[in-house]
Amino acid sequence: MFKSIDLKNDPIPKLFLCFSIPSVTGMLINALYAIVDGIFIGRFVGADALAAITIGLICTLSSTQFNYQHFFL
Structure with a gap:
């Protein structure tokens, strides 16, 4: 159990560790997804599509x- x-x-x-570890893990997964997607x-698609993905x-x-800023205020 938890x-x-x-x-x-x-x-x-x-x-601090209990709350920061899941946050950092989520950011790393998001960054890895963005790199692989790019x-x-x-x-395979081209430069215009890569620019759209970046935006x-x-x-x-x-x-x-x-959203996080309004959640914690």
């Missing part, structure tokens, strides 16, 4: 940051 996290009594370094799109990635990352 151990519960006590935000009031647990030490801050432990809490390789395949750039090689789409920037829009996705910006909207994610905007």
